[in-house]
Amino acid sequence: MLVDTHAHIQMRQFDSDRESVIAVAEAAGVWRIIVPGTDVPTSRAAVDLAARYPGRVFAAVGTHPHDAATLDTAALETQRELARRPGVVAIGEIGLDYYRDLAPHETQRAALITQLELARALNLPVILHNRESHADLVGLLREHGAGVRGVFHCFIGDQTMAREALDRGFWLSFAGPVTYPRNTDLAEVAAWAPLDRILLETDSPYLAPQPVRGRRNEPRYVEMTARRVAELRGMPFEDLVAATTRNAAELFALPMAPREEEPECASLTP
Ligand SMILES: [Zn+2]
Numbered sequence: 001m002l003v004d005t006h007a008h009i010q011m012r013q014f015d016s017d018r019e020s021v022i023a024v025a026e027a028a029g030v031w032r033i034i035v036p037g038t039d040v041p042t043s044r045a046a047v048d049l050a051a052r053y054p055g056r057v058f059a060a061v062g063t064h065p066h067d068a069a070t071l072d073t074a075a076l077e078t079q080r081e082l083a084r085r086p087g088v089v090a091i092g093e094i095g096l097d098y099y100r101d102l103a104p105h106e107t108q109r110a111a112l113i114t115q116l117e118l119a120r121a122l123n124l125p126v127i128l129h130n131r132e133s134h135a136d137l138v139g140l141l142r143e144h145g146a147g148v149r150g151v152f153h154c155f156i157g158d159q160t161m162a163r164e165a166l167d168r169g170f171w172l173s174f175a176g177p178v179t180y181p182r183n184t185d186l187a188e189v190a191a192w193a194p195l196d197r198i199l200l201e202t203d204s205p206y207l208a209p210q211p212v213r214g215r216r217n218e219p220r221y222v223e224m225t226a227r228r229v230a231e232l233r234g235m236p237f238e239d240l241v242a243a244t245t246r247n248a249a250e251l252f253a254l255p256m257a258p259r260e261e262e263p264e265c266a267s268l269t270p
């Protein structure tokens with residue numbers, strides 16, 4: 001059973017077939033989906049979706065660095081309120097993006113700091129977006145991230161960057177890019193990172209894995225990324241799935257399947 005720890009299935013790209021996307025994913029073994037917000041409306045939509053699929057779809061509430069300028073006092077208060085709703089498992093996605101550079105760096109940094117504080121106050125993990133901004137992100141986490149845990153989502157980088165994230169207690173999540181040819185630094189990281197600190201995601205509708213590259217990405221394709229990471233690590237697919245699912249359940253405090261919730265001794269009862 002797989003977990004897609006990052007899929008924006010609340011977005012309009014899924015308006016025509018959202019239900020079947022969730023059903024098809026579940027049939028393909030993707031039994032939990034985490035839906036991150038990128039601003040207040042998409043966070044609210046994620047929370048609503050989690051309410052419609054309790055125990056299967058979970059939400060993260062946050063403002064993306066692209067939308068950092070929208071995080072005023074009112075938006076922050078709305079996020080604080082949304083983040084307390086059932087099915088919310090993280091603050092995200094938040095972070096820095098100096099690649100697309102859609103908001104001034106100062107604005108991005110301020111939004112990140114505020115939301116790190118929100119995560120700490122609510123005792124929720126964070127889902128971090130990081131593009132061409134690694135040094136600043138690690139610096140901000142050092143200064144403002146004490147006591148905050150979370151994941152570097154769609155990790156793209158080399159071992160040095162990975163080690164900086166891991167050393168700060170963060171997890172690494174692999175998405176479609178790990179399946180792309182010639183991504184050798186990232187392949188090395190996926191092969192080397194500690195098994196108990198890695199997660200899988202699609203980042204749907206973006207970044208579809210190699211076999212379906214260019215198409216709309218969706219949660220069921222997380223299996224392709226899982227197969228690639230298992231291959232890179234030289235381990236059985238089933239073991240990689242079991243480990244990453246356990247990791248996701250631990251970081252995001254996801255409920256396990258009823259079967260797995262039973263205590264060991266239950267098998268002794270007739
Ligand atoms: Zn992102």
Ligand SMILES: [Zn+2]
Binds near residue numbers: 006008
């Ligand atoms: Zn995302």
